[in-house]
Amino acid sequence: MSITTVGLDADDTLWHNETIFRLTQDRFVTLLAEHADHATLMARLAETEKRNLRLYGYGVKGFTLSMIETAMELTGGEAPAAVVREILAAGREMLAHPVETLPGVDQALAELSESYRLVLITKGDLLDQERKLAASGLGDLFAAIEIVSEKDRQTYDRVFARHGTGADEAVMAGNSMKSDVLPALAAGAWAVHIPYFITWAHEVAEAPASHKRYGALSNICELPGWIAARC
Amino acid sequence: MSITTVGLDADDTLWHNETIFRLTQDRFVTLLAEHADHATLMARLAETEKRNLRLYGYGVKGFTLSMIETAMELTGGEAPAAVVREILAAGREMLAHPVETLPGVDQALAELSESYRLVLITKGDLLDQERKLAASGLGDLFAAIEIVSEKDRQTYDRVFARHGTGADEAVMAGNSMKSDVLPALAAGAWAVHIPYFITWAHEVAEAPASHKRYGALSNICELPGWIAARC
Numbered sequence: 001m002s003i004t005t006v007g008l009d010a011d012d013t014l015w016h017n018e019t020i021f022r023l024t025q026d027r028f029v030t031l032l033a034e035h036a037d038h039a040t041l042m043a044r045l046a047e048t049e050k051r052n053l054r055l056y057g058y059g060v061k062g063f064t065l066s067m068i069e070t071a072m073e074l075t076g077g078e079a080p081a082a083v084v085r086e087i088l089a090a091g092r093e094m095l096a097h098p099v100e101t102l103p104g105v106d107q108a109l110a111e112l113s114e115s116y117r118l119v120l121i122t123k124g125d126l127l128d129q130e131r132k133l134a135a136s137g138l139g140d141l142f143a144a145i146e147i148v149s150e151k152d153r154q155t156y157d158r159v160f161a162r163h164g165t166g167a168d169e170a171v172m173a174g175n176s177m178k179s180d181v182l183p184a185l186a187a188g189a190w191a192v193h194i195p196y197f198i199t200w201a202h203e204v205a206e207a208p209a210s211h212k213r214y215g216a217l218s219n220i221c222e223l224p225g226w227i228a229a230r231c
Numbered sequence: 232m233s234i235t236t237v238g239l240d241a242d243d244t245l246w247h248n249e250t251i252f253r254l255t256q257d258r259f260v261t262l263l264a265e266h267a268d269h270a271t272l273m274a275r276l277a278e279t280e281k282r283n284l285r286l287y288g289y290g291v292k293g294f295t296l297s298m299i300e301t302a303m304e305l306t307g308g309e310a311p312a313a314v315v316r317e318i319l320a321a322g323r324e325m326l327a328h329p330v331e332t333l334p335g336v337d338q339a340l341a342e343l344s345e346s347y348r349l350v351l352i353t354k355g356d357l358l359d360q361e362r363k364l365a366a367s368g369l370g371d372l373f374a375a376i377e378i379v380s381e382k383d384r385q386t387y388d389r390v391f392a393r394h395g396t397g398a399d400e401a402v403m404a405g406n407s408m409k410s411d412v413l414p415a416l417a418a419g420a421w422a423v424h425i426p427y428f429i430t431w432a433h434e435v436a437e438a439p440a441s442h443k444r445y446g447a448l449s450n451i452c453e454l455p456g457w458i459a460a461r462c
Contacts, residue, residue, distance in 0.1 A: 052323075055323060055326045055327060056292060056326070056358070057356070057357065057358030057359075058358075061287060061292035061293055061296060062292055064296060065292060065295060065296065065319065065322065068299070068315065068319060069319055072312065072315065072316055072319070075312070077312060077313075077316060078312045079312050079315070080312075081303065081306070081308060081309045081310050081311075081312070081315075082308070084299065084303065084310070084312075084315050085303055085308055088296065088299060088300055088303070091296065092283075092286060095286045095287070096286060125288070125356075125357070126288065126356070126357050126378065126379075126380050127287070127288030127289075127380045128288075130380050147357065148357075149357045149358045149361050
């Protein structure tokens with residue numbers, strides 16, 4: 001069984017993302033500090049995000065709208081205009097934030113692209129993800145880009161059929177057990193978990209430690225060697 | 232030269248969309264009526280949208296954020312919380328709005344799908360467009376769905392190469408001269424303009440009346456006949 005295709009997640013696998021969300025959350029908590037304590041603010045924001053996920057999906061714009069909505073709820077519907085303005089500005093800054101690739105990414109992808117077809121498979125906002133890929137300078141290494149609204153078994157089936165030689169001969173690598181690893185294994189692909197130092201609460205899941213197509217790495221620079229060892 | 236593939240725009244080609252934006256704009260104007268006159272409100276909102284297009288792209292979430300930002304600007308940064316809450320609610324209602332297909336669409340697409348590969352090619356928000364397609368009940372008629380951040384010549388080149396037999400043997404149909412017709416013709420495809428009764432200001436462009444691959448129809452039910460006549 002040879003591996004022909006490597007699927008790669010983007011946010012927190014190739015570049016920093018969650019840290020930027022966390023910084024903005026901290027700013028949100030500071031802005032509303034007089035209305036509720038830290039734990040309440042975080043819990044209410046997470047509730048609003050979860051409730052809105054079906055309508056807004058993933059990404060900065062939905063997160064910004066959810067922050068404004070939470071601010072309204074926590075102030076009895078009377079959030080000061082200055083708070084709303086600050087949240088709007090924070091959202092715009094997130095979208096304009098420079099893209100910083102994670103250590104080892106450039107080297108690992110350059111090496112992988114010599115032997116395999118690389119496919120970027122990511123959730124999130126279409127325009128924002130395209131912008132980040134362009135800013136990362138990694139775009140030319142990918143044979144295909146798939147920005148999807150959900151990462152489930154069907155998604156990996158479809159993407160690896162379209163851009164490769166099927167899930168059976170593909171490996172998916174990413175920082176989310178729930179979105180990158182488990183559904184890719186379910187589709188019959190190999191899957192590698194490369195954790196980021198923080199994980200969004202919605203993305204936590206248990207490792208399929210005993211699955212024979214599963215691998216756990218601590219850094220993306222180990223990925224070319226891991227794949228080569230499967231062949 | 233035979234046509235094998237039919238690209239179709241979604242918003243205002245298959246279902247109502249711009250009317251929902253207009254209704255929300257009217258609501259926005261009413262909300263802020265004491266702060267500026269109708270023309271000023273519309274002009275400032277259009278300015279904000281245009282300024283934010285690079286960051287927010289197309290879709291309801293970016294439009295909602297731009298409405299809040301415009302409300303702040305027009306009130307000297309002090310928009311009443313009630314106004315912000317109303318705008319948030321309007322955005323959520325737009326996203327949850329039922330999808331109403333345009334007259335003749337179901338019949339025309341059923342007929343076309345018997346002879347051609349249908350590809351949905353649309354800008355806008357990934358999740359929102361997927362939701363609308365699912366709600367329209369038209370999803371099964373399409374061989375492929377492409378939700379793109381920009382509709383330029385390269386987009387049509389790529390999409391018709393990936394899902395069909397190249398732009399040369401494809402026709403693109405939509406309500407926007409600027410996004411659906413002109414770049415598809417530039418890519419070497421056929422292109423058909425089917426106007427909606429209102430057009431977003433950013434999408435206005437002149438008809439390429441003398442182009443021999445261009446057609447102008449008044450209703451989508453004329454599309455199967457028009458295509459058949461090219462063969």
